[in-house]
Amino acid sequence: xxxxxxxxxxxxxxxxxxxxxxxxxxxxxxxxxxxxxxxxxxxxxxxxxxxxxxxxxxxxxxxxxxxxxxxxxxxxxxxxxxxxxxxxxxxxxxxxxxxxxxxxxxxxxxxxxxxxxxxxxxxxxxxxxxxxxxxxxxxxxxxxxxxxxxxxxxxxxxxxxxxxxxxxxxxxxxxxxxxxxxxxxxxxxxxxxxxxxxxxxxxxxxxxxxxxxxxxxxxxxxxxxxxxxxxxxxxxxxxxxxxxxxxxxxxxxxxxxxxxxxxxxxxxxxxxxxxxxxxxxxxxxxxxxxxxxxxxxxxxxxxxxxxxxxxxxxxxxxxxxxxxxxxxxxxxxxxxxxxxxxxxxxxxxxxxxxxxxxxxxxxxxxxxxxxxxxxxxxxxxxxxxxxxxxxxxxxxxxxxxxxxxxxxxxxxxxxxxxxxxxxxxxxxxxxxxxxxxxxxxxxxxxxxxxxxxxxxxxxxxxxxxxxxxxxxxxxxxxxxxxxxxxxxxxxxxxxxxxxxxxxxxxxxxxxxxxxxxxxxxxxxxxxxxxxxxxxxxxxxxxxxxxxxxxxxxxxxxxx
Numbered sequence: 001x002x003x004x005x006x007x008x009x010x011x012x013x014x015x016x017x018x019x020x021x022x023x024x025x026x027x028x029x030x031x032x033x034x035x036x037x038x039x040x041x042x043x044x045x046x047x048x049x050x051x052x053x054x055x056x057x058x059x060x061x062x063x064x065x066x067x068x069x070x071x072x073x074x075x076x077x078x079x080x081x082x083x084x085x086x087x088x089x090x091x092x093x094x095x096x097x098x099x100x101x102x103x104x105x106x107x108x109x110x111x112x113x114x115x116x117x118x119x120x121x122x123x124x125x126x127x128x129x130x131x132x133x134x135x136x137x138x139x140x141x142x143x144x145x146x147x148x149x150x151x152x153x154x155x156x157x158x159x160x161x162x163x164x165x166x167x168x169x170x171x172x173x174x175x176x177x178x179x180x181x182x183x184x185x186x187x188x189x190x191x192x193x194x195x196x197x198x199x200x201x202x203x204x205x206x207x208x209x210x211x212x213x214x215x216x217x218x219x220x221x222x223x224x225x226x227x228x229x230x231x232x233x234x235x236x237x238x239x240x241x242x243x244x245x246x247x248x249x250x251x252x253x254x255x256x257x258x259x260x261x262x263x264x265x266x267x268x269x270x271x272x273x274x275x276x277x278x279x280x281x282x283x284x285x286x287x288x289x290x291x292x293x294x295x296x297x298x299x300x301x302x303x304x305x306x307x308x309x310x311x312x313x314x315x316x317x318x319x320x321x322x323x324x325x326x327x328x329x330x331x332x333x334x335x336x337x338x339x340x341x342x343x344x345x346x347x348x349x350x351x352x353x354x355x356x357x358x359x360x361x362x363x364x365x366x367x368x369x370x371x372x373x374x375x376x377x378x379x380x381x382x383x384x385x386x387x388x389x390x391x392x393x394x395x396x397x398x399x400x401x402x403x404x405x406x407x408x409x410x411x412x413x414x415x416x417x418x419x420x421x422x423x424x425x426x427x428x429x430x431x432x433x434x435x436x437x438x439x440x441x442x443x444x445x446x447x448x449x450x451x452x453x454x455x456x457x458x459x460x461x462x463x464x465x466x467x468x469x470x471x472x473x474x475x476x477x478x479x480x481x482x483x484x485x486x487x488x489x490x491x492x493x494x495x496x497x498x499x500x501x502x503x504x505x506x507x508x509x510x511x512x513x514x515x516x517x518x519x520x521x522x523x524x525x526x527x528x529x530x531x532x533x534x535x536x537x538x539x540x541x542x543x544x545x546x547x548x549x550x551x552x553x554x555x556x557x558x559x
Contacts, residue, residue, distance in 0.1 A: 011182050013059045013222055021223070023264035023328040024204055028226030029057055030265050031233040033272055038132035039072060054267045063179050070175040073228060075126040076167035082117040095120075123167040125149055129232060133279035140291045141282055148236045148258045153202045155334045178225055185221040195221055203227040205260070205330050206341055233275055234262045235309075237294050237302040239331065242367060242394075242410065251398075251407050253367075257333025257342065261302040263324050270323040277313035278306075297371035300378055303327035303347025304357045311354055320349040353377055363419050365411035368394065382443045383420065388548045391505055399551070400497045401559035403490065414555040421451050421556055447549050449535055453525050454553035458496055460523040466492040497558040504550055512547050513539050520550065 020026045036059075039047045046068045049060040061069070080098070087095040097118035105115045124146050134141055154160050162174055185195040196218040201207045204227050207217050219227075237259040245252050265271035283293040296302055306327045311320055331343040356377055364370040368390050376385045390399075397405040399413050406412060424444045463469055466489045476484045500519065507515050516539065527535065538546050 010060055010062050011179075011186065013061070013182075013225070015057045015059070015222075015226070017055045017057075017265065017268055020226070023262055023326070024230045025223055025226050026264050027230035027233045027262045028228070030263070030268065030271055030275065031229030031231065032059070032226060033057060033268065034133070034232050034275060035069070035073065035129050035229055037272070037276075038129040039069075041132050042128070044068065044072070052268050052272075054269050057268060061179075061182075066179050067171055067175040070172040070178070070228075071166065072129060074162040074166050074172050074174065075128060076123045076163040077126045078121050078123050078167060080119055081122045082119050084115070084117060086118050087120060123163060125163055126166075130279075133276055135280060135282055135284055137284045138282065140284070140286060140289065141294070144236050144238070144290060144294055145231075148260070149231075151334050152258055152332045152339050153205075153231075155339050156337065159200075159202045174228070178221075181221045182225070197221055197224055199224060199227070201339065205262075205332065206344075230262060231260075233265075233271075234260055235294075235302070235306055236260060237296045237299075237305065238290055239296050239299055239301075240367065251410065253410070257331060259296065259299045259302040260330045260332065261306040262328045262330065263306060264326050264328060265323065266325045267322055274310050274313060274323045278309045281309065281313050297367045298374055299329050299331040299343050300345055300347060301371075301374055303329045303345065304354070304374065304378075307347065307349050308354055308357060308361070320351075320354075324349060347378070359423075363423070364416050366413045366416045367410070368398065369413050369416045384443075384447060384545075384548055384552060387552060388544070391501075391551055396498060396501060399555040399558075400494065400501050402494055402498070412559065414558050417552050417556040421448065421553075424448050424451075446534065446538055446545070447552075449527070449531055450538075450546060450549040451553040451556065453520055453527075453535070454500075454550055455557050456525060457500070457520045457523050458493065458554070458557040461496045462489065462493040465496060494558060497554050501551055501554045504547060504554070507547075509543050512543055516546065516550065 015029050017026060017029065020029060033050065033052055036048060036050050046062075046064045048062075048065040048069055051058050082101070083097075086097060089095055097120050099119045101117045101119060102114055103117060104112060127142050127145060130142060130145060131138070150160075154163070162172060165172055181195070181197060188195045197220075199207045199217050199219050203224065204217075204219075239256045239259055240253045241256045242251050243254045244250070263271070263275070283291065285292045287295055293305070296305065303326075307320060307324070310323060326349070327347045329343075329345040329347060330341060332339060332341055334340075357374070360370070360373050360377065364373055369387075372385075372387055372390060373383055375381075376383055379385075396402070398407075400406075401412060401414055424447055428441065428445060428448055459470065466486070468486055468489045470489075473486060473489075474483055478484055503515055503519070504512060
């Protein structure tokens with residue numbers, strides 16, 4: 001804050017991007033500028049004056065314009081919600097619904113019956129400023145934003161007063177309080193003093209009254225002003241876990257709170273331009289009542305999605321670092337009456353990582369395989385690293401296709417592994433004739449060799465066990481061109497893969513080597529001498545890696 005003009009009652013705020021203390025403050029400045037751009041696009045009157053360049057922004061506010069700003073930011077509307085049970089008040093008294101509706105529904109078991117729904121009116125954030133930038137058919141993105149606010153940052157009813165004022169057509173009290181505090185701060189600044197206020201958790205993720213050292217969580221009035229707006233520049237995602245439904249006795253996707261991807265701009269002009277394109281290009285394809293592209297496997301994926309969205313929205317390729325420094329990731333969830341921060345992380349722009357993520361995003365659908373691939377991508381480890389930890393966490397049918405047991409509504413793990421092996425084979429064929437082989441190609445060659453060996457074992461043992469030769473029925477196909485496998489062949493293939501998978505999973509080091517050489521190598525393996533030496537050396541020096549690659553190959557070979 002650098003001046004107050006008493007004649008016009010105008011306060012001018014000057015911000016330097018690199019003087020702001022956190023990513024949330026920097027995103028707040030960018031969000032404020034996006035908010036003001038939106039107000040201009042909607043031709044609203046009495047709005048704050050503003051101008052900005054790459055690192056600085058000047059905002060001039062009056063009592064009227066700050067009122068317009070906060071009235072729009074916290075505007076709310078009534079909408080109907082339907083509940084399966086009647087609401088109760090704090091004293092456990094039943095609240096009568098607006099109306100009741102009896103509907104025909106089909107449950108998980110396919111049985112049809114009637115169910116009563118209770119309709120209530122509920123106020124929710126309006127978010128007109130987001131609609132200015134979002135694509136036309138963006139209702140689910142708006143709903144996601146509202147749900148996140150109501151279930152986390154504004155999860156406690158006592159924090160929703162700012163929206164209740166607006167739905168009741170009253171001016172936002174935040175505007176008056178902010179204006180008054182800015183005037184007080186300006187007066188103190190003239191005396192060489194600085195005014196601070198407490199920061200609330202609904203404005204700053206992780207804020208608390210006192211920190212571990214018993215120090216109050218406070219900030220300047222000018223900085224707190226920015227913290228109202230970071231949500232505009234951020235994106236909301238839904239992490240999903242695979243959990244067993246005890247009632248249905250099957251594994252299903254379950255939402256696990258929300259993830260906020262908060263950008264840290266490096267250049268205001270570039271970022272505002274890029275953010276507009278990013279928001280306008282949000283994918284609107286649905287998955288249930290969520291935008292499909294908002295569903296993620298692990299929190300870190302939200303940061304990759306944000307950066308990927310910025311890169312994808314560029315008409316002309318340019319350095320993403322000219323727009324953004326990093327994306328801060330916050331995994332938050334309401335647990336009981338408290339909003340918990342479950343995890344935080346930073347995702348940095350990296351051309352190679354984003355390029356690899358784009359490929360992974362298009363070809364990787366199993367959430368377990370995808371999550372581990374993303375972790376390995378960010379830690380720059382081989383694509384197959386740490387996969388063995390998954391094999392110990394989940395049941396066999398997740399990795400070896402088992403008829404009637406493998407969850408049909410979750411993309412099969414082995415399909416994604418198979419696609420990866422196909423990509424590796426194509427890449428290795430392309431690299432043939434090169435004088436040198438990079439570390440990545442060396443790892444891929446190893447993966448390819450063990451996949452070939454395991455596949456040869458599975459094919460040979462299945463034919464022996466079933467008495468059926470693949471060559472006999474390989475040309476019998478359905479109308480989609482897929483081979484029609486005899487049922488016995490499928491059952492015996494499943495048995496071969498399951499037995500080998502479980503045997504390998506329970507063995508380590510010497511025991512595993514003995515099993516591999518005595519079992520997988522018990523069928524003819526036609527390897528050139530050079531490949532044979534690579535396999536032998538890997539078994540001796542890297543048995544843990546060979547074990548992981550063998551189990552991945554069994555998964556890929558099981559269907």
